[in-house]
Amino acid sequence: MKNENLYNYLLGIADNSLVLGQRMGELCGHGPSLETDIACTNISLDLFGQVRSYFQYAAKIAGDNRTEDDIAMLRKEREYKNVLLVEQPNTNFAYTIGRQFLFDVYHLAFLAELQKSTDLTLSAIANKCIKEVSYHERFSSDWVKRLGDGTKESNQKMQDAINDLWTYTDELFHQTDADKAMVAEGIGVDVTILKENYYKQVNNLLEEATLEVPESKWFQKGGKEGIHTEHLGYLLSDLQYMQRTYPNMEW
Amino acid sequence: MTTTEQNIDEKLIEILEKVSDPEIPVLSIMDMGVVRSAVIINDIVKVEITPTYSGCPAMDVIGDDIKKALKDAGYESEIDLILHPAWTTDWITSRGRKALEDYGIAAPLEAEADKDVLLNEKRLVKCTNCGSQNTRLVSQFGSTACKAQFQCEDCQEPFDYFKCLK
Numbered sequence: 001m002k003n004e005n006l007y008n009y010l011l012g013i014a015d016n017s018l019v020l021g022q023r024m025g026e027l028c029g030h031g032p033s034l035e036t037d038i039a040c041t042n043i044s045l046d047l048f049g050q051v052r053s054y055f056q057y058a059a060k061i062a063g064d065n066r067t068e069d070d071i072a073m074l075r076k077e078r079e080y081k082n083v084l085l086v087e088q089p090n091t092n093f094a095y096t097i098g099r100q101f102l103f104d105v106y107h108l109a110f111l112a113e114l115q116k117s118t119d120l121t122l123s124a125i126a127n128k129c130i131k132e133v134s135y136h137e138r139f140s141s142d143w144v145k146r147l148g149d150g151t152k153e154s155n156q157k158m159q160d161a162i163n164d165l166w167t168y169t170d171e172l173f174h175q176t177d178a179d180k181a182m183v184a185e186g187i188g189v190d191v192t193i194l195k196e197n198y199y200k201q202v203n204n205l206l207e208e209a210t211l212e213v214p215e216s217k218w219f220q221k222g223g224k225e226g227i228h229t230e231h232l233g234y235l236l237s238d239l240q241y242m243q244r245t246y247p248n249m250e251w
Numbered sequence: 252m253t254t255t256e257q258n259i260d261e262k263l264i265e266i267l268e269k270v271s272d273p274e275i276p277v278l279s280i281m282d283m284g285v286v287r288s289a290v291i292i293n294d295i296v297k298v299e300i301t302p303t304y305s306g307c308p309a310m311d312v313i314g315d316d317i318k319k320a321l322k323d324a325g326y327e328s329e330i331d332l333i334l335h336p337a338w339t340t341d342w343i344t345s346r347g348r349k350a351l352e353d354y355g356i357a358a359p360l361e362a363e364a365d366k367d368v369l370l371n372e373k374r375l376v377k378c379t380n381c382g383s384q385n386t387r388l389v390s391q392f393g394s395t396a397c398k399a400q401f402q403c404e405d406c407q408e409p410f411d412y413f414k415c416l417k
Contacts, residue, residue: 035390049306124335
C-alpha cells in the first residue's frame with residue numbers, strides 16, 4: 001500500500017466512532033425513556049455516517065478491491081484500533097452517558113484540530129463531523145449534570161461510572177507510530193497537546209455536576225495497538241454476525 | 252474547488268425540483284439545498300449532492316431518485332457525494348422553510364437562538380399548529396438526525412423542530 005500510515009491513521013479515528021456507534025446502537029429499543037432512546041440511536045447514526053466517510057477514503061487509499069464494508073466488518077479483533085474507552089459496555093445509563101461524555105469532550109477538541117489538516121478530504125470530513133459532535137457533547141454533558149446533581153442514587157451511579165471509566169481516559173492522548181508520522185506531515189492531530197485542556201474541561205463539568213474528580217493515576221492502555229478488553233470480542237460478534245454468516249450479503 | 256454557490260444547468264432545474272426528500276416528501280431536494288451542482292458533460296449529467304447529516308439514510312435514496320428522474324427525462328447521470336463545503340441549514344430556501352412549516356416542522360432558528368432553545372433556556376420556537384412561542388423542548392434528538400422534538404404548551408401539539416446546522 002502506498003500510504004500505509006494514512007490508512008492506519010484513518011482506521012484509528014474511524015474505529016472509535018464505529019465501536020461507540022455500535023454501543024449506542026445497542027440501546028435501540030432499550031433506552032431508559034423514549035427520548036433518550038432516540039437520542040442514543042441518533043448519536044449512533046451520526047457516528048456510523050462519519051465512519052463511512054473515513055472508511056470510503058481508507059478504501060480508496062488501500063487501492064485494492066477492499067470496500068468500506070470490508071474494512072468495517074471483516075477485520076479481526078486485534079486489527080481494530082479504537083481506544084478502550086469506547087468499547088466499555090452499557091452497564092447502566094450512567095455508564096452510557098459517562099462513556100459518551102468522556103469521549104465527546106475529546107472528540108470535539110480532536111475534530112477542531114483535524115479541520116486544520118493539510119489533507120483536504122480529512123479536513124472536509126472533520127468540518128462536517130464537528131457540527132454533529134457538538135450536539136452529542138451538549139447532550140452528554142447535560143445528562144452528566146442532571147444525574148450528578150440529581151438524587152442521591154443518581155449521583156452515586158454517575159460517580160461510580162466516572163470512577164470506573166476514568167482509567168481509560170489517558171489512552172486518548174497516546175500516540176501510535178501512524179499518529180506520529182501523520183503529525184510530522186501536517187495531516188494528523190498531535191493529541192498530546194489536547195490533554196491539558198481536556199482534563200480542565202472535564203474536571204470543571206464534574207464539579208458543576210457535584211461529582212468528584214477521580215484521583216487515581218493508574219491508566220489502562222492498549223486499544224490503539226489492538227490489545228482490547230474482553231468486551232470488544234462480544235461487540236464484534238454482534239456487529240459482524242450478518243457478514244460472517246452470509247458472506248457478501250447486501251441490503 | 253471550494254464554492255458555496257450552486258452550479259445547476261437551467262435545463263435540469265425543473266427535473267430536479269420534482270425530486271423530494273424521502274423523509275419530508277413536501278420538500279424538494281432543490282429547496283433543501285443538497286444539490287450543489289448539476290452539469291451536462293458529454294451527454295451525461297454530473298450531479299453533486301451533499302449530505303445534511305453524515306449518517307442521513309436518505310442520501311442513498313436521494314441519489315437513486317435523482318438518477319431515475321433524470322433517466323425519465325432522457326438523461327444518463329452520475330451522482331457524486333461531496334462533503335465540502337459542509338451543508339448548512341442556511342441553504343434551505345425560503346420556499347423550503349415555508350414547506351417545512353406547512354408540513355408541521357418548525358424551521359431552524361439562528362445558531363445562538365438554536366442553542367438557547369435546545370438547552371431549554373428560552374422559548375423561541377413557534378408552534379407549527381397555533382403559532383404560539385410558548386413551546387418547550389421534549390428531546391434534543393427527534394425522529395431523524397436533523398430534528399428535535401418540541402411541544403406547544405398552549406395547544407399541546409407535539410411537533411418537530413429542524414435543528415440549526417452551521
